[in-house]
Amino acid sequence: MAVERRDFIKQACGLCASIVGISAILPALSSCTPLKSYSGEIIQGSIQLPVNQFAEENNLVIIKNPTLEFEIAVVKFPNGKYRAFELQCTHRTYPLIATKSGFVCNQHGSRFDLEGKVTQAPAESNLKEYLVQSNGETLNIKI
Numbered sequence: 001m002a003v004e005r006r007d008f009i010k011q012a013c014g015l016c017a018s019i020v021g022i023s024a025i026l027p028a029l030s031s032c033t034p035l036k037s038y039s040g041e042i043i044q045g046s047i048q049l050p051v052n053q054f055a056e057e058n059n060l061v062i063i064k065n066p067t068l069e070f071e072i073a074v075v076k077f078p079n080g081k082y083r084a085f086e087l088q089c090t091h092r093t094y095p096l097i098a099t100k101s102g103f104v105c106n107q108h109g110s111r112f113d114l115e116g117k118v119t120q121a122p123a124e125s126n127l128k129e130y131l132v133q134s135n136g137e138t139l140n141i142k143i
């Protein structure tokens with residue numbers, strides 16, 4: 001009887017370890033998916049971004065333009081709205097790193113959520129936001 005119980009505990013612990021291991025790895029794997037980037041051209045003070053740049057599993061597109069000092073993150077929200085933020089840390093002038101869950105500054109550790117709000121100091125101000133207009137097929141981001 002004692003041997004059976006020991007075997008049961010071993011198997012149960014192995015199963016639990018597997019479940020914990022898999023659940024710990026899955027978010028890390030999904031966060032490894034590269035973010036979509038788009039080379040946006042500035043025309044008359046705006047960047048046009050086709051909405052088809054957002055895939056179902058991709059709610060974030062990074063706009064890169066050599067004339068912009070900082071990249072722009074465009075976020076698609078579940079309600080179908082889009083918002084665009086300058087990826088410049090508001091603590092000091094430093095570029096932010098975009099992740100699927102928010103924006104991080106490696107200089108002093110500030111963090112911002114996908115709505116551009118500060119979630120971790122030392123930054124005190126939210127991210128600069130750009131006006132985004134949509135015609136259903138294209139986003140017009142006013143720079």
Ligand code: FES
Pocket residue numbers: 089090091092093094105106107108109110121122123
């Ligand atoms: S420059 Fe970003 S936290 Fe200081």
